[in-house]
Amino acid sequence: MTCQEVYVAPKPPSPIAEGLLSLWHLDPNVAFLNHGSFGATPRKVLDAQTKWRERFEAQPIEMLDRQGGELLSQARKAVGEFVGSRGDDLAFVANATCGINAVLRSIDIRPGDELLTTNHVYNGVRQTFRYIAGCTGAKYIELEIPIPIHSEEQVINAIAEAITDRTRILVIDHITSDTAIIFPVKRIVDLCHKNNVEVLVDGAHAPGMIDLNISEIAPTYYAANLHKWVCAPKGAAFLWVTPEHQNQIHPNTISHFLNEGFVEEFKWQATRDITAWLSVPNAIEYLADIGWHKIKQHNHQLATWAQAMLSERWDVTATTPLDGSMLGSMTSLPLPANAKAYKEPRLFMRHLYVDHKIEVPINDWQGQWLIRPSCQIYNLASEYERLADAVITLCESAGR
Ligand SMILES: Cc1ncc(COP(=O)(O)O)c(C=O)c1O
CATH class of the missing domain: 3.40.640.10 (Type I PLP-dependent aspartate aminotransferase-like (Major domain))
Incomplete structure:
Protein backbone atom coordinates (compact mmCIF):
# COMPACT_ATOMS: atom_id res chain seq x y z
CA MET A 1 0.00 0.00 0.00
CA THR A 2 1.36 3.46 -0.84
CA CYS A 3 1.11 6.32 1.68
CA GLN A 4 -1.51 8.07 -0.46
CA GLU A 5 -3.92 5.15 -0.15
CA VAL A 6 -6.24 5.34 2.83
CA TYR A 7 -6.39 2.16 4.84
CA VAL A 8 -9.97 0.97 5.36
CA ALA A 9 -10.34 -1.63 8.10
CA PRO A 10 -11.96 -4.79 6.74
CA LYS A 11 -15.22 -6.22 8.06
CA PRO A 12 -15.63 -9.88 9.00
CA PRO A 13 -17.49 -11.98 6.41
CA SER A 14 -20.94 -13.36 7.18
CA PRO A 15 -20.91 -17.07 8.00
CA ILE A 16 -21.49 -19.24 4.92
CA ALA A 17 -24.32 -20.97 6.79
CA GLU A 18 -25.59 -21.36 10.34
CA GLY A 19 -24.39 -24.21 12.57
CA LEU A 20 -21.42 -25.33 10.49
CA LEU A 21 -19.48 -26.37 13.60
CA SER A 22 -21.88 -29.30 14.02
CA LEU A 23 -20.56 -30.78 10.76
CA TRP A 24 -17.36 -31.50 12.71
CA HIS A 25 -16.85 -33.41 15.96
CA LEU A 26 -15.21 -30.32 17.48
CA ASP A 27 -16.11 -29.47 21.08
CA PRO A 28 -18.62 -26.58 20.90
CA ASN A 29 -17.37 -25.27 24.26
CA VAL A 30 -13.95 -24.43 22.83
CA ALA A 31 -13.15 -21.71 20.27
CA PHE A 32 -11.01 -23.86 18.00
CA LEU A 33 -8.69 -21.38 16.25
CA ASN A 34 -6.09 -23.97 15.33
CA HIS A 35 -7.25 -25.70 12.18
CA GLY A 36 -3.73 -25.14 10.86
CA SER A 37 -1.84 -27.57 13.10
CA PHE A 38 -3.49 -30.89 12.32
CA GLY A 39 -6.66 -29.94 10.44
CA ALA A 40 -10.05 -31.27 11.54
CA THR A 41 -12.15 -33.75 9.59
CA PRO A 42 -15.92 -33.41 9.09
CA ARG A 43 -18.14 -36.18 10.45
CA LEU A 287 -16.55 -29.57 0.71
CA ALA A 288 -17.22 -28.94 -2.99
CA ASP A 289 -20.92 -29.20 -2.08
CA ILE A 290 -20.44 -26.16 0.18
CA GLY A 291 -18.19 -24.60 -2.49
CA TRP A 292 -14.39 -24.49 -2.47
CA HIS A 293 -14.28 -20.94 -3.74
CA LYS A 294 -16.73 -19.79 -1.07
CA ILE A 295 -14.75 -21.59 1.64
CA LYS A 296 -11.37 -20.11 0.64
CA GLN A 297 -12.84 -16.64 0.24
CA HIS A 298 -14.63 -16.75 3.59
CA ASN A 299 -11.56 -18.00 5.44
CA HIS A 300 -9.28 -15.44 3.83
CA GLN A 301 -11.65 -12.56 4.60
CA LEU A 302 -11.98 -13.72 8.19
CA ALA A 303 -8.18 -13.93 8.54
CA THR A 304 -7.70 -10.46 7.01
CA TRP A 305 -10.26 -8.98 9.37
CA ALA A 306 -8.89 -10.85 12.41
CA GLN A 307 -5.36 -9.68 11.59
CA ALA A 308 -6.43 -6.01 11.50
CA MET A 309 -8.65 -6.26 14.57
CA LEU A 310 -6.04 -8.09 16.70
CA SER A 311 -3.19 -5.80 15.58
CA GLU A 312 -5.24 -2.82 16.66
CA ARG A 313 -6.44 -4.29 19.97
CA TRP A 314 -2.95 -5.41 21.01
CA ASP A 315 -1.06 -2.55 19.35
CA VAL A 316 1.27 -4.94 17.51
CA THR A 317 2.43 -5.33 13.90
CA ALA A 318 1.33 -8.52 12.13
CA THR A 319 3.82 -10.52 10.04
CA THR A 320 2.23 -9.57 6.68
CA PRO A 321 0.70 -6.43 5.10
CA LEU A 322 -2.75 -5.52 6.45
CA ASP A 323 -4.29 -5.62 2.97
CA GLY A 324 -4.22 -9.43 3.19
CA SER A 325 -2.08 -9.73 0.04
CA MET A 326 0.31 -12.29 1.57
CA LEU A 327 -2.23 -14.01 3.77
CA GLY A 328 -4.31 -17.16 3.35
CA SER A 329 -6.58 -18.48 6.09
CA MET A 330 -4.19 -17.96 9.00
CA THR A 331 -2.65 -14.85 10.45
CA SER A 332 0.35 -14.47 12.73
CA LEU A 333 1.03 -11.66 15.18
CA PRO A 334 3.42 -11.02 18.04
CA LEU A 335 1.77 -11.12 21.46
CA PRO A 336 1.97 -7.95 23.55
CA ALA A 337 5.41 -7.77 25.21
CA ASN A 338 4.28 -8.53 28.77
CA ALA A 339 2.97 -11.94 27.65
CA LYS A 340 6.55 -13.11 28.22
CA ALA A 341 5.95 -12.89 31.98
CA TYR A 342 4.50 -16.38 31.42
CA LYS A 343 8.04 -17.65 30.66
CA GLU A 344 6.94 -20.31 28.13
CA PRO A 345 4.63 -19.86 25.11
CA ARG A 346 3.04 -23.21 25.99
CA LEU A 347 2.07 -21.87 29.42
CA PHE A 348 0.32 -18.89 27.82
CA MET A 349 -1.44 -21.29 25.42
CA ARG A 350 -2.49 -23.45 28.33
CA HIS A 351 -4.05 -20.45 30.11
CA LEU A 352 -5.96 -19.55 26.98
CA TYR A 353 -7.22 -23.10 26.74
CA VAL A 354 -7.99 -23.81 30.40
CA ASP A 355 -9.15 -20.38 31.59
CA HIS A 356 -10.71 -19.05 28.38
CA LYS A 357 -11.55 -22.16 26.32
CA ILE A 358 -9.61 -20.95 23.29
CA GLU A 359 -7.30 -23.28 21.34
CA VAL A 360 -4.69 -21.34 19.41
CA PRO A 361 -0.97 -21.98 18.80
CA ILE A 362 1.78 -19.72 20.16
CA ASN A 363 5.39 -20.27 19.15
CA ASP A 364 8.69 -18.69 19.99
CA TRP A 365 9.92 -17.61 16.55
CA GLN A 366 13.43 -16.16 16.69
CA GLY A 367 12.76 -14.73 20.15
CA GLN A 368 9.31 -13.33 19.30
CA TRP A 369 6.18 -14.97 20.65
CA LEU A 370 3.88 -15.34 17.67
CA ILE A 371 0.24 -16.31 17.95
CA ARG A 372 -1.30 -17.87 14.84
CA PRO A 373 -5.10 -17.97 14.71
CA SER A 374 -6.58 -20.07 11.89
CA CYS A 375 -9.87 -19.34 10.16
CA GLN A 376 -12.16 -22.10 8.96
CA ILE A 377 -15.83 -22.03 8.00
CA TYR A 378 -16.89 -23.26 11.45
CA ASN A 379 -15.29 -20.20 13.12
CA LEU A 380 -17.14 -17.01 14.02
CA ALA A 381 -15.87 -13.43 14.28
CA SER A 382 -16.91 -13.38 17.96
CA GLU A 383 -14.30 -16.07 18.73
CA TYR A 384 -11.46 -13.76 17.64
CA GLU A 385 -12.96 -10.94 19.72
CA ARG A 386 -12.92 -13.31 22.69
CA LEU A 387 -9.29 -14.06 21.88
CA ALA A 388 -8.44 -10.34 21.80
CA ASP A 389 -10.02 -9.88 25.26
CA ALA A 390 -8.49 -13.04 26.73
CA VAL A 391 -4.95 -12.10 25.69
CA ILE A 392 -5.36 -8.63 27.18
CA THR A 393 -6.74 -10.10 30.43
CA LEU A 394 -3.87 -12.59 30.70
CA CYS A 395 -1.26 -9.93 29.97
CA GLU A 396 -2.77 -7.59 32.57
CA SER A 397 -2.90 -10.30 35.20
CA ALA A 398 0.77 -11.14 34.49
CA GLY A 399 1.68 -7.59 35.46
CA ARG A 400 -0.04 -7.90 38.85
C1 LIG B 1 5.04 -25.46 6.68
C2 LIG B 1 4.87 -26.80 7.31
N1 LIG B 1 5.59 -27.82 6.85
C3 LIG B 1 5.46 -29.06 7.34
C4 LIG B 1 4.58 -29.31 8.36
C5 LIG B 1 4.49 -30.70 8.90
O1 LIG B 1 3.25 -31.29 8.68
P1 LIG B 1 3.11 -32.82 9.01
O2 LIG B 1 3.33 -32.99 10.47
O3 LIG B 1 1.71 -33.16 8.61
O4 LIG B 1 4.14 -33.51 8.22
C6 LIG B 1 3.82 -28.28 8.90
C7 LIG B 1 2.88 -28.54 9.99
O5 LIG B 1 2.19 -27.70 10.49
C8 LIG B 1 3.97 -26.99 8.36
O6 LIG B 1 3.29 -25.96 8.85
Missing part, protein backbone atom coordinates in the same frame (compact mmCIF):
# COMPACT_ATOMS: atom_id res chain seq x y z
CA LYS A 44 -19.27 -37.22 6.96
CA VAL A 45 -15.70 -37.62 5.71
CA LEU A 46 -14.88 -39.80 8.72
CA ASP A 47 -18.03 -41.82 7.95
CA ALA A 48 -16.72 -42.33 4.42
CA GLN A 49 -13.41 -43.52 5.85
CA THR A 50 -15.26 -45.95 8.13
CA LYS A 51 -17.03 -47.38 5.08
CA TRP A 52 -13.66 -47.84 3.34
CA ARG A 53 -12.32 -49.59 6.45
CA GLU A 54 -15.31 -51.92 6.58
CA ARG A 55 -14.81 -52.86 2.93
CA PHE A 56 -11.15 -53.59 3.61
CA GLU A 57 -11.84 -55.62 6.71
CA ALA A 58 -14.47 -57.67 4.87
CA GLN A 59 -11.96 -58.71 2.19
CA PRO A 60 -8.43 -57.76 3.28
CA ILE A 61 -6.57 -59.58 0.50
CA GLU A 62 -8.94 -58.65 -2.31
CA MET A 63 -9.02 -54.99 -1.26
CA LEU A 64 -5.38 -54.35 -0.35
CA ASP A 65 -3.56 -56.79 -2.57
CA ARG A 66 -5.69 -56.99 -5.72
CA GLN A 67 -7.73 -53.77 -5.80
CA GLY A 68 -5.52 -51.43 -3.74
CA GLY A 69 -3.37 -50.25 -6.64
CA GLU A 70 -6.32 -49.29 -8.83
CA LEU A 71 -8.20 -47.63 -5.96
CA LEU A 72 -5.14 -45.53 -5.15
CA SER A 73 -4.74 -44.61 -8.80
CA GLN A 74 -8.33 -43.28 -8.89
CA ALA A 75 -7.77 -41.33 -5.66
CA ARG A 76 -4.52 -39.84 -7.03
CA LYS A 77 -6.37 -38.75 -10.16
CA ALA A 78 -8.96 -36.88 -8.06
CA VAL A 79 -6.21 -35.20 -6.02
CA GLY A 80 -4.37 -34.33 -9.24
CA GLU A 81 -7.47 -32.58 -10.61
CA PHE A 82 -7.72 -30.60 -7.38
CA VAL A 83 -4.07 -29.45 -7.34
CA GLY A 84 -3.34 -29.10 -11.06
CA SER A 85 -1.35 -32.24 -11.78
CA ARG A 86 -1.53 -35.60 -13.48
CA GLY A 87 -2.51 -38.25 -10.94
CA ASP A 88 0.63 -40.27 -11.67
CA ASP A 89 2.97 -37.34 -10.98
CA LEU A 90 2.02 -37.47 -7.34
CA ALA A 91 2.26 -40.17 -4.71
CA PHE A 92 0.45 -40.54 -1.42
CA VAL A 93 2.52 -40.25 1.74
CA ALA A 94 1.47 -40.05 5.40
CA ASN A 95 2.30 -36.36 5.87
CA ALA A 96 4.27 -33.51 4.34
CA THR A 97 7.28 -34.36 6.51
CA CYS A 98 7.39 -37.85 4.96
CA GLY A 99 7.33 -36.36 1.47
CA ILE A 100 10.15 -33.95 2.29
CA ASN A 101 12.18 -36.74 3.88
CA ALA A 102 11.69 -38.93 0.81
CA VAL A 103 13.18 -36.22 -1.42
CA LEU A 104 16.07 -35.21 0.83
CA ARG A 105 17.01 -38.83 1.57
CA SER A 106 16.83 -39.83 -2.10
CA ILE A 107 18.75 -37.14 -3.94
CA ASP A 108 22.49 -37.25 -4.37
CA ILE A 109 24.01 -34.71 -1.96
CA ARG A 110 27.79 -34.27 -1.84
CA PRO A 111 30.17 -32.77 0.73
CA GLY A 112 30.29 -29.00 0.28
CA ASP A 113 26.85 -28.79 -1.37
CA GLU A 114 24.68 -26.05 0.09
CA LEU A 115 21.20 -26.92 1.36
CA LEU A 116 19.28 -23.68 1.43
CA THR A 117 16.09 -22.65 3.19
CA THR A 118 14.81 -19.66 5.15
CA ASN A 119 14.36 -18.98 8.85
CA HIS A 120 10.60 -19.48 8.28
CA VAL A 121 11.14 -23.22 7.68
CA TYR A 122 9.01 -25.65 9.69
CA ASN A 123 11.12 -26.99 12.54
CA GLY A 124 10.65 -30.66 11.59
CA VAL A 125 11.97 -29.85 8.12
CA ARG A 126 14.89 -27.93 9.65
CA GLN A 127 15.82 -31.05 11.62
CA THR A 128 15.59 -33.21 8.50
CA PHE A 129 17.90 -30.80 6.68
CA ARG A 130 20.37 -30.79 9.59
CA TYR A 131 20.35 -34.59 9.68
CA ILE A 132 21.00 -34.85 5.94
CA ALA A 133 23.76 -32.23 6.15
CA GLY A 134 25.35 -34.26 8.96
CA CYS A 135 25.19 -37.50 6.94
CA THR A 136 26.54 -36.04 3.70
CA GLY A 137 28.97 -33.29 4.71
CA ALA A 138 26.76 -30.69 3.01
CA LYS A 139 26.29 -27.23 4.50
CA TYR A 140 22.89 -26.25 5.89
CA ILE A 141 22.08 -22.59 5.30
CA GLU A 142 19.12 -20.77 6.80
CA LEU A 143 18.52 -17.46 5.14
CA GLU A 144 17.09 -14.74 7.39
CA ILE A 145 13.99 -13.01 6.12
CA PRO A 146 12.89 -10.60 8.84
CA ILE A 147 9.28 -9.87 9.77
CA PRO A 148 7.12 -7.97 9.15
CA ILE A 149 7.22 -8.72 5.45
CA HIS A 150 6.29 -5.76 3.29
CA SER A 151 6.42 -7.19 -0.22
CA GLU A 152 7.17 -10.21 -2.38
CA GLU A 153 10.32 -8.46 -3.62
CA GLN A 154 11.81 -8.61 -0.15
CA VAL A 155 11.64 -12.43 -0.27
CA ILE A 156 12.73 -12.79 -3.91
CA ASN A 157 15.72 -10.48 -3.50
CA ALA A 158 16.92 -12.22 -0.34
CA ILE A 159 16.76 -15.64 -2.01
CA ALA A 160 18.41 -14.39 -5.20
CA GLU A 161 21.35 -13.15 -3.14
CA ALA A 162 21.63 -16.37 -1.14
CA ILE A 163 21.83 -18.74 -4.14
CA THR A 164 25.42 -19.61 -5.03
CA ASP A 165 26.97 -22.05 -7.50
CA ARG A 166 27.16 -24.58 -4.62
CA THR A 167 23.42 -24.47 -3.90
CA ARG A 168 22.12 -28.01 -4.36
CA ILE A 169 18.48 -27.49 -3.38
CA LEU A 170 16.21 -24.81 -1.97
CA VAL A 171 13.36 -25.82 0.32
CA ILE A 172 10.78 -23.05 0.36
CA ASP A 173 7.46 -22.90 2.20
CA HIS A 174 4.42 -22.07 0.15
CA ILE A 175 2.67 -20.87 3.31
CA THR A 176 4.96 -20.55 6.29
CA SER A 177 4.13 -22.25 9.55
CA ASP A 178 4.72 -19.94 12.52
CA THR A 179 4.62 -16.72 10.51
CA ALA A 180 1.66 -17.61 8.20
CA ILE A 181 3.07 -15.83 5.13
CA ILE A 182 2.27 -16.83 1.56
CA PHE A 183 5.63 -16.82 -0.22
CA PRO A 184 5.65 -16.01 -3.96
CA VAL A 185 6.58 -19.57 -4.91
CA LYS A 186 6.08 -19.28 -8.67
CA ARG A 187 8.65 -16.47 -8.83
CA ILE A 188 11.00 -18.31 -6.48
CA VAL A 189 10.75 -21.49 -8.57
CA ASP A 190 11.51 -19.51 -11.75
CA LEU A 191 14.53 -18.00 -10.03
CA CYS A 192 15.79 -21.47 -9.04
CA HIS A 193 15.32 -22.85 -12.56
CA LYS A 194 17.29 -19.90 -13.94
CA ASN A 195 20.12 -20.78 -11.55
CA ASN A 196 19.89 -24.55 -12.12
CA VAL A 197 18.93 -25.17 -8.53
CA GLU A 198 16.42 -27.84 -7.58
CA VAL A 199 13.48 -26.55 -5.55
CA LEU A 200 11.28 -28.41 -3.12
CA VAL A 201 8.13 -26.53 -2.14
CA ASP A 202 6.78 -27.31 1.32
CA GLY A 203 3.10 -26.83 0.60
CA ALA A 204 1.89 -28.32 3.90
CA HIS A 205 -0.90 -25.70 4.21
CA ALA A 206 -1.66 -24.92 0.58
CA PRO A 207 -4.22 -27.43 -0.77
CA GLY A 208 -7.68 -26.28 0.28
CA MET A 209 -6.44 -22.95 1.63
CA ILE A 210 -5.46 -21.26 -1.64
CA ASP A 211 -5.96 -22.01 -5.34
CA LEU A 212 -3.19 -24.38 -6.29
CA ASN A 213 -1.89 -25.42 -9.70
CA ILE A 214 1.36 -27.32 -9.26
CA SER A 215 1.93 -27.78 -13.00
CA GLU A 216 1.89 -23.99 -13.40
CA ILE A 217 4.29 -23.48 -10.51
CA ALA A 218 6.46 -26.26 -11.98
CA PRO A 219 8.88 -26.86 -9.10
CA THR A 220 11.14 -29.90 -8.94
CA TYR A 221 9.24 -31.32 -5.96
CA TYR A 222 6.09 -30.32 -4.07
CA ALA A 223 5.06 -31.91 -0.76
CA ALA A 224 1.68 -31.13 0.78
CA ASN A 225 -0.85 -32.20 3.37
CA LEU A 226 -4.43 -33.11 2.63
CA HIS A 227 -5.34 -33.58 6.31
CA LYS A 228 -5.05 -29.85 7.00
CA TRP A 229 -7.16 -27.62 4.72
CA VAL A 230 -8.68 -30.33 2.49
CA CYS A 231 -10.04 -31.79 5.76
CA ALA A 232 -9.20 -35.38 4.80
CA PRO A 233 -8.50 -37.90 7.59
CA LYS A 234 -5.11 -37.69 9.29
CA GLY A 235 -2.34 -39.43 7.40
CA ALA A 236 -3.35 -38.01 3.99
CA ALA A 237 -0.63 -36.10 2.14
CA PHE A 238 1.19 -36.26 -1.17
CA LEU A 239 4.53 -35.77 -2.81
CA TRP A 240 4.59 -34.42 -6.37
CA VAL A 241 7.75 -34.92 -8.44
CA THR A 242 8.50 -33.52 -11.87
CA PRO A 243 8.59 -36.42 -14.38
CA GLU A 244 12.37 -36.17 -15.12
CA HIS A 245 13.22 -36.70 -11.45
CA GLN A 246 10.68 -39.36 -10.55
CA ASN A 247 12.97 -42.38 -10.96
CA GLN A 248 15.44 -40.96 -8.43
CA ILE A 249 12.92 -40.52 -5.62
CA HIS A 250 12.14 -43.42 -3.29
CA PRO A 251 9.66 -43.66 -0.41
CA ASN A 252 11.07 -43.65 3.12
CA THR A 253 9.93 -47.26 3.43
CA ILE A 254 11.65 -49.27 0.71
CA SER A 255 9.68 -52.39 -0.18
CA HIS A 256 9.03 -54.91 -2.96
CA PHE A 257 8.97 -52.54 -5.93
CA LEU A 258 12.34 -50.82 -5.59
CA ASN A 259 13.48 -49.26 -8.87
CA GLU A 260 10.23 -50.14 -10.65
CA GLY A 261 9.29 -46.48 -10.99
CA PHE A 262 7.73 -43.71 -8.91
CA VAL A 263 4.12 -44.91 -9.12
CA GLU A 264 4.97 -48.54 -8.34
CA GLU A 265 7.33 -47.80 -5.48
CA PHE A 266 5.02 -45.37 -3.70
CA LYS A 267 1.93 -47.50 -4.36
CA TRP A 268 3.22 -50.14 -1.97
CA GLN A 269 4.86 -48.62 1.11
CA ALA A 270 4.44 -51.96 2.94
CA THR A 271 1.29 -53.07 4.77
CA ARG A 272 -0.63 -50.07 6.03
CA ASP A 273 -4.09 -48.54 6.38
CA ILE A 274 -4.65 -46.71 3.08
CA THR A 275 -8.17 -45.54 3.92
CA ALA A 276 -7.08 -41.95 4.74
CA TRP A 277 -5.73 -41.70 1.16
CA LEU A 278 -8.84 -43.28 -0.36
CA SER A 279 -11.05 -40.85 1.59
CA VAL A 280 -9.42 -37.75 0.09
CA PRO A 281 -11.83 -37.67 -2.90
CA ASN A 282 -14.69 -37.94 -0.37
CA ALA A 283 -13.34 -34.85 1.45
CA ILE A 284 -12.85 -32.92 -1.80
CA GLU A 285 -16.41 -33.72 -2.93
CA TYR A 286 -17.99 -33.07 0.46
